[in-house]
Amino acid sequence: MADASLNPYLRAQQSFKEAVEILGLETAVFDLLKQPMRFFEVAVPVVRDDGSLEVFTGYRSQHNDALGPTKGGLRFHPNVDADEVKALSMWMTVKCALLHLPYGGGKGGVRCDVDQLSEAELERLSREYIRAIALVIGPDKDIPAPDVSTNPQIMAWMVDEYSRIRGENTFGLITGKPVAIGGSRGRVEATGRGLVHATRQLALELGIEFAKSTVAVQGFGNVGSVAAQIASDLGARVVAVSDKDGGLYHPQGLNIAHVIEYQKAHRTLTGYPEADAISNSALLELAVDVLLPAALENQLTADNASRVQARIVGEGANGPTTPEADAILFEKGVMVVPDVLGNAGGVTVSYFEWVQNQSRFYWSEAEVSQRLEAYMAEAMSAMHEMHQRFGVTLRKAAYLVAVERVAQAMRVRGWLK
């Protein structure tokens, strides 16, 4: 029998199955959710700079559109395969339903190594991929966005290609675009900002004052650096941060604005003068109130979870906690804000971007952050309520909230009989 823990698709199916069972829903709900409603595998022919033709494999998975058009990112990575894309689209269904966005889950990608492509080849690949899936996507059908190794420039080429095919500007096709062509203010910072809001809301529900807490952040990319800055702006003491080379520690709190400047200038945190060095693994075990893993997957494992001293772990990265570590942390009473909420700020501001595109009325950054905060807080409360009702981890509670909402939509649409 296949080991479900090794295959993301089987793992996602298991999570949905468990949620359907805990909620006491009919098996038809699971039968409809256990695979994508639609799944496309496409050939993506690209003329290389030397004139030769290379055909890449691309995918788009539309998991479930009961709540609205499907939504989710596109990744360009050598590990992209059918099962990974299907699983990621199922996780998007959970994220969107949990955040109460009027979307179902989608995901796509192309199996390729962007480091082996020139800028011109990357543009041709992006445009060819959109040509391959143009018939099945659209602002009211399926709305892509950036994910691993894709960015606003790639979104711009894609929306341009689709607009040319349609013969009309269709900015609502894709989110995560540059602000110059309908991108939302605050989209780039959205994931880090959402992570802090979700974590602060949980602290509030637990009676921990976030403004007086100590914080350690693993990862200093787009998510970690923004989260560190916002946590510090909110009065928390950020005592440690790290990048892939190692970390910085200062018990009185780091000056995050200075650290960001240093990192911009040196492209690493290493050597920053006003802090002690700390390893990535030691950072995870610091005596802090809040730990934010915002780098890689599988950082908290059966090996180190028992040594985690934080009271709250906020997952900015995808899957930083293994299932074994999850169980250990639950036993210890450490609360984990699961990735499906912790990094849902991105798709939430994507939704805001799409709303702005569809209404042609653009918001200030302050409006975006204020609304993001409200969405994160509401999702956290719904999840926390499920956690208390069923005595399960917040991660399982997130699935319960999402599956209940999707099942309700499927029921009233008449899909369950």
Ligand code: GLU
């Ligand atoms: N790729 C991001 C995610 O996994 C963003 C998706 C989106 O903005 O649609 O949540």
